[in-house]
Amino acid sequence: MARIVAGIGSSHVPAIGAAIDNGKTEEPYWKRIFSGFEKSQAWMRETKPDVAIVVYNDHASAFSVEMIPTFALGCAAEFPPADEGWGPRPVPVVEGHPALASHIAQSVILDEFDLTICNKMEVDHGMTVPMNLLFGKVAKNSHWPCPVIPLAVNVVMYPPPTGHRCYMLGKAIRKAVESYPEDLKVVIFGTGGLSHQISGPRAGLINSKWDKSFLDNLSKAPQKLAKIPHVDYMREAGAEGIEMVMWLIMRGALDDKVDEVYRFYTVPASNTAVGHIILENRKRGGKAARKGKPATAKHKRAAARVKPAQVRGR
Numbered sequence: 001m002a003r004i005v006a007g008i009g010s011s012h013v014p015a016i017g018a019a020i021d022n023g024k025t026e027e028p029y030w031k032r033i034f035s036g037f038e039k040s041q042a043w044m045r046e047t048k049p050d051v052a053i054v055v056y057n058d059h060a061s062a063f064s065v066e067m068i069p070t071f072a073l074g075c076a077a078e079f080p081p082a083d084e085g086w087g088p089r090p091v092p093v094v095e096g097h098p099a100l101a102s103h104i105a106q107s108v109i110l111d112e113f114d115l116t117i118c119n120k121m122e123v124d125h126g127m128t129v130p131m132n133l134l135f136g137k138v139a140k141n142s143h144w145p146c147p148v149i150p151l152a153v154n155v156v157m158y159p160p161p162t163g164h165r166c167y168m169l170g171k172a173i174r175k176a177v178e179s180y181p182e183d184l185k186v187v188i189f190g191t192g193g194l195s196h197q198i199s200g201p202r203a204g205l206i207n208s209k210w211d212k213s214f215l216d217n218l219s220k221a222p223q224k225l226a227k228i229p230h231v232d233y234m235r236e237a238g239a240e241g242i243e244m245v246m247w248l249i250m251r252g253a254l255d256d257k258v259d260e261v262y263r264f265y266t267v268p269a270s271n272t273a274v275g276h277i278i279l280e281n282r283k284r285g286g287k288a289a290r291k292g293k294p295a296t297a298k299h300k301r302a303a304a305r306v307k308p309a310q311v312r313g314r
């Protein structure tokens, strides 16, 4: 049986991708950000997922404003990097997992979530930047460490899906993965955010208090987040802060109670708050899980390896 072992939340700021592509990661401004992902990359190397599901939003790269699916699942064998105006990023073509993706599509649609199925799709920074942050820099003519299933969510044109809809879709994705017969270790990414506003009188808005509360509740009380209406995201986290609903798909795909094994927060990157969290599912039914402790020796090692709730920024 396939199983989701962990969820990863990560911002997908395009300037981070540009810093990687232009060799600026050691510059002080950017090193502050990349150093926050060093332990995450070590965690990913140890976790060695067989497949990653990456929930992200397309920024008018694969879909124009003429046609915007609310939820679009990538079922193709490969997804080339999109040209976002300055040429495609120098990253490998993302290799998909058509069999698992098709299985997810069937299960989730029969559970009454109406996905758009994409058999051809380019992917932009919304997906490739978080992959770089967690997998590290990968040469263009090489391969990402595992197959990836993209799930694009509309958060660019009103109305985006509600947080509750996203949270429940995560649960449906989990059910789908767990009904797939092959023994696969799956991780799921929720990307975007955190607070930011790109244009208008409030351009540059960052609300660290909101962001930290969101991360706290994501870990311990996600049902609270699922009730937040769009207008609250817009008011508190800026117009583009609505991207944070995508993290709720990731969270919905995990256990109700999870172990937060790592957190990183810093401001700003470009004009955006950078948030990152790693949540692991507990071993079901274990004594340690019932007591709220790390469930396995592996969890204990992970908890010792990284400082829980490491928070930077204001």
Ligand SMILES: [Fe+2]
Residues within 6 Å of the ligand: 012, 057, 059, 126, 192, 193, 243
């Ligand atoms: Fe974005």
